[in-house]
Amino acid sequence: MAVSINMVPKLFFSFILVIIFLFTTACSQQEQEEEAETQGEQQGQQQMKQGQPFGGDEDLAFANALWKEMEKSNLVGESRIVDSEPYKGAPPHGMILDVSEQKVTVKGIEGDLVVKRNYGGDGLTVVDVKNDPAKYLEAVTIMMKREEGYDDENRNWFYVKYAPDGTIMKNPKDALLAGRVAKGAPTGCIACHKSAPGGDYLFIHDRFK
Numbered sequence: 001m002a003v004s005i006n007m008v009p010k011l012f013f014s015f016i017l018v019i020i021f022l023f024t025t026a027c028s029q030q031e032q033e034e035e036a037e038t039q040g041e042q043q044g045q046q047q048m049k050q051g052q053p054f055g056g057d058e059d060l061a062f063a064n065a066l067w068k069e070m071e072k073s074n075l076v077g078e079s080r081i082v083d084s085e086p087y088k089g090a091p092p093h094g095m096i097l098d099v100s101e102q103k104v105t106v107k108g109i110e111g112d113l114v115v116k117r118n119y120g121g122d123g124l125t126v127v128d129v130k131n132d133p134a135k136y137l138e139a140v141t142i143m144m145k146r147e148e149g150y151d152d153e154n155r156n157w158f159y160v161k162y163a164p165d166g167t168i169m170k171n172p173k174d175a176l177l178a179g180r181v182a183k184g185a186p187t188g189c190i191a192c193h194k195s196a197p198g199g200d201y202l203f204i205h206d207r208f209k
């Protein structure tokens with residue numbers, strides 16, 4: 001069939017439409033691919049964060065929930081009941097320490113909790129601490145026995161170092177001290193507590209042997 005002269009503009013117009021259509025699909029496909037790529041990267045970053053032994057989002061959420069539980073149980077905070085005997089500590093913890101223990105449930109996980117308060121100050125004595133514990137409190141370090149599989153090689157302990165107001169403290173490399181601190185490193189909570197007598201990672205006694 002011969003193309004009549006008045007069909008030419010129509011054909012030309014359809015041709016342009018087809019070109020525009022092909023062009024837009026190609027572009028949006030590229031955009032989708034790019035989007036998928038950045039999503040992948042973000043997921044990768046997320047996984048890396050989740051996979052790190054400490055200071056990740058999950059560790060922080062758990063540590064914050066744990067602080068709330070400790071406040072409720074009066075283990076920390078303004079209404080804290082001083083029911084444990086302060087004693088002289090060894091480095092790296094405070095000059096005077098006191099430790100209390102109890103079971104807690106955090107985010108549905110029940111475990112034994114060891115709370116240690118670290119007091120410091122020049123010439124500090126046990127009596128000073130007994131008289132005004134809040135004044136000399138420098139940090140609260142805890143160990144909580146978590147569920148099996150959390151860190152089987154290290155007896156499943158979860159570590160946190162809190163400032164007196166419950167903020168999670170950082171190490172000199174700016175990593176937040178919550179979780180399996182610092183698994184795989186030659187120094188830090190795990191490396192040192194591994195050497196505690198009895199093999200239970202606790203210095204104070206061997207009850208968790």
Ligand code: HEC
Pocket residue numbers: 088089090091092093097099114115116141142143159160161177181187188189190192193196201202203204205
């Ligand atoms: C260089 C060794 C060392 C490092 C590092 C260390 N600790 Fe300790 N920790 C001790 C010693 C020793 C004791 C026993 C108390 C004392 O006399 O100081 C102790 C006691 C404790 C206790 C009381 C229970 C027990 O084992 O007696 C807790 C809880 C605790 N540390 C938490 C932590 C946390 C959390 C970290 C990391 C932020 C940490 N520790 C890092 C040596 C260490």
